[in-house]
Amino acid sequence: MRKKTSKRKSRSHTIRKLDTVFSDYIRVSNSDKDGYCTCVTCGKKGKWRKDIIDAGHFITRSAMATRWDERNVKPQCRYCNRYRNGRQYAFSKYLGHNLAEELYLKSKNIVKFTNDDLEEMIEEYSKKLKSFL
Numbered sequence: 406m407r408k409k410t411s412k413r414k415s416r417s418h419t420i421r422k423l424d425t426v427f428s429d430y431i432r433v434s435n436s437d438k439d440g441y442c443t444c445v446t447c448g449k450k451g452k453w454r455k456d457i458i459d460a461g462h463f464i465t466r467s468a469m470a471t472r473w474d475e476r477n478v479k480p481q482c483r484y485c486n487r488y489r490n491g492r493q494y495a496f497s498k499y500l501g502h503n504l505a506e507e508l509y510l511k512s513k514n515i516v517k518f519t520n521d522d523l524e525e526m527i528e529e530y531s532k533k534l535k536s537f538l
Contacts, residue, residue, distance in 0.1 A: 419523045426527055427473050428460035429453075430534045435480045442480035446495040449482040461486040463496045463505065468512035473526060476500075477508050 414422075432453035436442045441450050442458045451457040461481025464471045471477040479499070485492045497505040518526075 416520060416523075419520055419527070423473065423523050423527050423530070424466075426530045426534060427478070430530045430537075431460040431475065431478045432458055432480055433534060433537045444482035444485055445479040445499045446481055446485045446489075446492040449484075451482065453480070457483045459483050459486040461491055461496070463491070463493065463500060464508050464512040465491075469518065470514040470516040471508055471512045474508065474511070476504060 432442055433440075436453040440452050440454065442453045443450050444458065445461070449457065458480050459482070460478050462472070463477050463479070466472050479496070481491065481496075485495075500508070
């Protein structure tokens with residue numbers, strides 16, 4: 406097997422890094438001054454960093470067109486997000502019919518981000534995250 410000679414990180418590594426930075430940004434930007442977020446589907450509260458709060462997606466992460474759309478991702482408790490499949494109906498009620506429909510239609514678009522696009526988003530969300538910390 407050939408060894409990689411490039412110093413450039415793999416695409417999957419870059420996507421994971423963007424997911425992490427984006428998730429942190431979503432949770433901290435939706436937290437109160439004490440660092441608590443509220444689940445948009447059940448109302449449970451938890452610390453954005455350590456507790457039970459995920460960055461839940463209304464349209465699943467498999468739809469790249471909406472994966473990093475801030476309107477599509479909100480704080481959700483781990484139970485709602487992971488064990489109740491995101492409680493999409495309750496999530497759609499939180500978003501409202503018009504936005505839910507807009508995100509659904511957007512998710513049907515085929516989008517292919519370049520590695521440079523992904524790196525730019527990492528930089529953008531890292532800066533946004535730092536402004537809250």
